[in-house]
Amino acid sequence: MSTSLLVVDGVSKNFGEVDALSDVSIQLNRGEIVGLVGGNGAGKTTLLRLLCGVYRPSEGTVRFVDDGENRPVDEVRGRLGVVPESTGLYSRLTAWENIRYHTRIHGRDDEKSWARTVRFARALDIENELNRPTRGFSRGMRQKIALIRAIAHGPDLLLLDEPTAGLDVTSARKVRDLVRQLGNDGGTVIYSTHMLSEAQRICDRIIILHNGTVRADGSPGELLEKTSMDDLEDAYIALTGDVARSEPLDVESPISGFLARLFSRPNRVSKGVEEE
Amino acid sequence: MNRLRVVWTVTVKELLDFVRDWRTLAAMLLVPLILFPIIFVAVPWFLQGEAEELGGYTVEVKILIEQDIDVPLDFIHLLNSSNIIYQILDTSFDNNQSLANHSEILEDASFSIRNGELDAVIALRSGTGNASENWEYVIFSDSTDELSRESRSRLLTQIDIWEDGIIDETLLNNALERDDVYDPVTWDGAVEAADTATSGEQAAFAFALFVPFIISLWAATSAVQPSIDLTAGERERGTLEALLTTPIARSDLMWGKWLAVATIASASVLLQLVGLYVAIRYLAADILTPPSVSIMGWSLFVITILLFAIFVVAVEMAVAMRARSVKEAGSTLGPMVILFIGPALFAQFVNMESIESWWFIAPVFNICLGMRASLLGDVSVIHASLWMGSSLLYALMATTWASKQFNREDLVESIS
Numbered sequence: 001m002s003t004s005l006l007v008v009d010g011v012s013k014n015f016g017e018v019d020a021l022s023d024v025s026i027q028l029n030r031g032e033i034v035g036l037v038g039g040n041g042a043g044k045t046t047l048l049r050l051l052c053g054v055y056r057p058s059e060g061t062v063r064f065v066d067d068g069e070n071r072p073v074d075e076v077r078g079r080l081g082v083v084p085e086s087t088g089l090y091s092r093l094t095a096w097e098n099i100r101y102h103t104r105i106h107g108r109d110d111e112k113s114w115a116r117t118v119r120f121a122r123a124l125d126i127e128n129e130l131n132r133p134t135r136g137f138s139r140g141m142r143q144k145i146a147l148i149r150a151i152a153h154g155p156d157l158l159l160l161d162e163p164t165a166g167l168d169v170t171s172a173r174k175v176r177d178l179v180r181q182l183g184n185d186g187g188t189v190i191y192s193t194h195m196l197s198e199a200q201r202i203c204d205r206i207i208i209l210h211n212g213t214v215r216a217d218g219s220p221g222e223l224l225e226k227t228s229m230d231d232l233e234d235a236y237i238a239l240t241g242d243v244a245r246s247e248p249l250d251v252e253s254p255i256s257g258f259l260a261r262l263f264s265r266p267n268r269v270s271k272g273v274e275e276e
Numbered sequence: 277m278n279r280l281r282v283v284w285t286v287t288v289k290e291l292l293d294f295v296r297d298w299r300t301l302a303a304m305l306l307v308p309l310i311l312f313p314i315i316f317v318a319v320p321w322f323l324q325g326e327a328e329e330l331g332g333y334t335v336e337v338k339i340l341i342e343q344d345i346d347v348p349l350d351f352i353h354l355l356n357s358s359n360i361i362y363q364i365l366d367t368s369f370d371n372n373q374s375l376a377n378h379s380e381i382l383e384d385a386s387f388s389i390r391n392g393e394l395d396a397v398i399a400l401r402s403g404t405g406n407a408s409e410n411w412e413y414v415i416f417s418d419s420t421d422e423l424s425r426e427s428r429s430r431l432l433t434q435i436d437i438w439e440d441g442i443i444d445e446t447l448l449n450n451a452l453e454r455d456d457v458y459d460p461v462t463w464d465g466a467v468e469a470a471d472t473a474t475s476g477e478q479a480a481f482a483f484a485l486f487v488p489f490i491i492s493l494w495a496a497t498s499a500v501q502p503s504i505d506l507t508a509g510e511r512e513r514g515t516l517e518a519l520l521t522t523p524i525a526r527s528d529l530m531w532g533k534w535l536a537v538a539t540i541a542s543a544s545v546l547l548q549l550v551g552l553y554v555a556i557r558y559l560a561a562d563i564l565t566p567p568s569v570s571i572m573g574w575s576l577f578v579i580t581i582l583l584f585a586i587f588v589v590a591v592e593m594a595v596a597m598r599a600r601s602v603k604e605a606g607s608t609l610g611p612m613v614i615l616f617i618g619p620a621l622f623a624q625f626v627n628m629e630s631i632e633s634w635w636f637i638a639p640v641f642n643i644c645l646g647m648r649a650s651l652l653g654d655v656s657v658i659h660a661s662l663w664m665g666s667s668l669l670y671a672l673m674a675t676t677w678a679s680k681q682f683n684r685e686d687l688v689e690s691i692s
Contacts, residue, residue: 049517049688052521053520053521054517054520054521054688055685055688056685077521077522077523078522078523080521082518082521084514084517084518084521085514085517086513086514086515086517086518087514087518088513088514088515088516088517088518088519089515090289090293090515091513092293092296092297093289093292093293093296097289097292101285101289102518102519102522104281104285105282105285105286105519105522105523105524106522106523107281133296146518149518159521
């Protein structure tokens with residue numbers, strides 16, 4: 001029987017006039033790998049930042065269930081592992097020093113952290129790079145180190161924001177295999193991606209976000225069944241009704257466009273948050 | 277996990293990151309170390325070298341002498357001994373006008389100097405008076421031309437020597453000694469011997485006039501780059517978001533970073549003091565007397581600097597944290613440093629005698645005056661309490677404000 005780990009209840013998040021998320025309610029069970037799928041600007045990154053406490057909800061609550069008790073994010077952040085949109089590695093530090101910095105903040109012993117790091121680095125075929133400064137690392141190598149950094153302290157819940165973005169086929173597969181392995185070992189993962197095929201391959205459940213709202217939540221089979229489609233991509237289109245791309249763009253003259261850019265001041269907090 | 281350990285973890289990481297960047301390391305540690313040796317040793321040495329180089333040049337001068345009069349031989353001998361090439365031209369002067377008012381001569385001299393034909397022109401005619409000889413002269417030169425300025429300087433020097441000879445001869449003719457005329461009221465003995473301040477105290481007084489300014493200037497500027505790098509820089513590079521997802525409290529993050537920047541800025545300032553010590557003790561020992569400052573004075577001096585560093589670092593980190601990018605932080609903090617430098621500059625000229633107590637609570641003034649008082653050994657308990665207490669208060673206010681900036685939700689946002 002699955003037990004609840006995370007409850008998001010009626011969460012909305014706005015930045016000034018911009019509604020990034022509206023009334024999002026989801027529940028996450030222990031041992032699940034949940035895909036968070038949505039297009040650019042859907043609200044995936046905002047939701048992940050809310051889940052790990054970087055943002056606070058404008059409305060609603062995010063609660064972690066621990067021994068039957070609800071706890072706010074700040075109390076359990078040590079049990080989260082996060083790979084943010086930007087890998088966030090310090091270029092003058094070695095890969096291991098980057099990882100160690102986080103494990104120390106999590107209060108972990110260096111020796112044990114090193115042992116875990118080596119194990120994961122071996123799985124990702126990057127153990128020879130651990131003592132090199134990360135300056136000059138490829139996007140794939142950085143992504144792998146960020147993933148190891150997120151799991152080296154042994155989190156209960158892993159939040160991954162497009163962890164395979166920019167990776168070659170082989171590296172992406174290694175990352176997916178490792179995530180799958182973590183899931184098989186009882187870990188809980190939220191895996192944000194805009195690639196349906198990837199979500200279908202490794203996730204037990206898929207949550208489709210569109211324009212800041214949850215449009216669907218279920219296993220890949222349930223989504224197909226719900227939409228009576230044979231293909232998950234068709235199901236996604238049917239669920240989101242994403243016609244934005246077919247709408248005509250506002251045409252502005254070069255001069256008015258230039259003046260608008262010159263005199264516009266971006267919001268201090270833009271919606272701010274979204275994927276490329 | 278123990279909060280202190282978390283803070284220390286952040287500090288250690290930031291310092292490790294800092295020492296790995298040799299450019300920053302050189303700018304923050306090497307430059308302050310050699311700054312005072314450069315000021316006290318290299319600059320005088322360089323200026324002396326330049327002056328000697330200029331003195332080695334031969335300059336060309338035209339002497340315009342009143343018709344039917346010879347240029348005095350004594351003056352000619354002096355010119356010959358000072359690397360001056362001259363040509364003599366008999367000239368008619370208007371006796372109703374001063375030599376300086378001969379516009380034609382001025383124009384000719386200007387033309388010749390600008391063309392590089394001559395470096396200076398001296399007009400010389402006999403004067404009236406009761407000395408053994410009386411002369412009038414004027415030197416036409418270009419004050420913006422180095423060789424012309426040098427020519428003028430050499431001519432004036434030789435004229436002084438020549439004039440001394442005439443004075444001595446005149447006095448001799450009248451059976452007088454030089455002191456009878458120029459120094460009938462005489463200071464008896466060495467002037468320095470009558471100063472009740474020791475040479476060390478005099479040195480401390482001189483140091484107190486400029487050292488606080490230089491040190492506060494350096495403390496304010498040295499914290500700018502690391503403050504930006506550890507806040508706006510981390511934000512821009514995207515490393516901050518990963519850090520904020522860890523269980524670290526934002527206030528602990530701020531304290532860890534603050535401690536790192538304060539360490540860097542303090543190390544930078546202390547190295548500057550080491551450089552100052554080496555300069556006055558060893559490198560320029562023959563021209564500078566080491567200042568005589570008590571251990572208590574030095575202790576107060578160092579504590580005051582550290583309090584200032586705490587205050588400055590917190591303010592600069594808070595401002596940098598508010599910025600959306602490194603560029604914005606730089607554009608804000610650059611001009612803002614003037615807010616520290618301005619008072620530090622004025623504080624050099626504040627009269628310490630019967631100084632009003634409120635000076636010792638005015639931001640930045642309090643630090644600079646505290647440093648001056650420490651160096652001068654003129655510390656009253658009330659003043660020390662005021663400048664230390666107010667510095668501590670400002671430091672606390674600044675760190676509280678910085679802490680607030682670190683708690684802003686928009687620390688993580690789209691950079692694009």
